[in-house]
Amino acid sequence: MLSENELIQIRRHLHQIPELALQEQQTSDYLKQIIQAMPQTNLxxxxxxxxxxxxxxxxxxxxxxxxxxxxxxxxxxxxxxxTQLAFSSQHAGIMHACGHDIHMTVALGILDYFAANQPRDNLLFFFQPAEESECGAKIAYESQLFTGDFCPDEFYALHDTPDLDAGVIGCRLGTLxxxxxxxxxxxxxxxxxxAYPQRANDMVVAAAEFINQVQTVVARNVDPIEGGVxxxxxxEAGTIRNVIAGQAHLEGTIRGLTQKMLEHIKQRLQALGQGIAQSFEARVELQFDQGGYWPVENNLELTQQFITYMQKESTIKYQTTRPAMTGEDFGFLLAQFPGTMFWLGVGPTGSLHSATFNPDEAxxxxxxQAVTKFLSYRMGE
Structure with a gap:
């Protein structure tokens, strides 16, 4: 079985070879190399x-x-x-600044344990490309990857966080x-x-009014307990200071803790766009793209079981956490399969997605250990 030192060395190698979404060939080859060295009888x-x-x-x-x-x-x-680490990224301009090298290494450690110790239930490990962009989870699902013997009855995943001490497990009921x-x-x-505004139709003013009215959506149309952003x-608008702009372009993002809330906000923005078009005698076109970044809504029953186990297991440090407004495409999979996502603390360091992110390898x-114990418990072993 992989020792703690071996896992750390695997993580450091992965950290040196980060690759962007849908380009993770070197990473994939290395994962296969590690997995092929495990007992293959049940894989x-x-x-x-x-x-x-x-x-x-x-x-x-x-x-x-x-x-x-x-x-x-x-x-x-x-x-x-x-970070100035001895094992810093060797790929210029690319970094595992979100800790996916930690995620993969933990998964390899869990897989290695169960490859050597056959589990009671079937286990399915999905090493997923393209979480940060391109919606890899959605591509996988829509490509019929999870069918037949490879269809999970329930799904779990973790995300590292510098907001918890190294090794602490964090979770919550509802949306993570x-x-x-x-x-x-x-x-x-x-x-x-x-000089002749009456002969034009200013889209800077129209777009600005749209932005102003959008602020009322969260303030007056969203339940403050649920939240939205x-x-x-x-x-973008205009070409020069003394020409009224006939076109304007805005780019933004909507965030919400439930899919129902996101759809509600989307409908309100569509209504506001129609109102601006009518009042300014303009044409307003809104385009929405969610891809696979659905809210990570944890299954109530499975998550309660997960939390109860983590709280009772004396060797595990557990902490209930608040929901985060960051996005994660595992939410798309949780909309298809019941399951739970949880945090793994990596200690204080630079924030996620920062150039100084340096998680504690402990x-x-x-x-x-925490996930292996939980899965064994879940299988009744």
Whole structure:
């Protein structure tokens, strides 16, 4: 079985070879190399053309009553590392700044244990490409990856966090991560000379009024207990100071803790767009793109069981956490399969997605042990 030191060395190697979404070939090859060194008696592999860098590994159970899935994401971020570590990224401008190297290593440790100690139930390990972008979870599901013997009855996944001490498990009932929808808004009117505004139809004013009215959606249309966020981070219009802009373009994001809330906010924005179009005699086009970034809504029954076990197990440190407005495409899988996502603390360091993110590697062994114990408990072993 893989020792703690071996797991750390695996993580460090993965940290040096980060790759962007759908380009994780070197990472995939290395994962296969590690997995092929494990006992193969009960292992079965599956890949699909739509996600050639992804890897699905099934462990045959001794007396299976269910198939339990565990996901680990693989891709890095377009971030230039500034940790000065001896094992820093060797790929210029790319870094495992979200800790997916930790995620993969923990999954390998769990898989290694059950490859050597046959579980009672079937286990399914999904090493998933393209979590940070391109919605790898959605691609996998829509490509019929989870069918037949490779269909999980329930799914689990973790995400590392610097907000918890190394090795601490964090979770909550309900939503762990918000869902997100990208929105593009285009406004079409009539350009003209700044000295003759009556002859033009100013889309800077129309777009600005739209932004102002959007602020009322969260303030007056969203239940304050549920929460929501609408942010427009990009506004493009005009060419020169003395020409009235006949077009304007906005780019933003919507975030909500439930899919129902996201759909409600989307409908309100569509209504506001129609109102602006009518009042400004303009054409307003809104485009929404959610992809696979649905809210991570934990299954009530399975999550309660997970939390109860983590709280009672004396060797595990557990903490109840608050929901986060960050996005995660595991939410799409939880909309298809019951399951639970939880946090693994990696101690204080730079924030997720930062160039100085440097997790405490003591979290790896702690994560492997906690999840291995829970899965054994879940299988009634």
């Amino acid at each position: 079965q592999f599956r890949t699909i053309p739509e996600l050639p860098t992804g890897l699905l590994v099934r462990v045959q159970g001794s007396a299976p009553q269910r198939t339990i899935g565990f996901r680990a994401d693989m891709d890095g971020l377009p971030v230039t590392e500034q 991560f918000a869902g997100s929808i990208e929105i593009d808004a285009d406004f079409y009117g009539q350009g003209g000379h700044a 609408i942010t427009f981070g990009k506004f 979290a790896i062994s702690a994560g492997v």
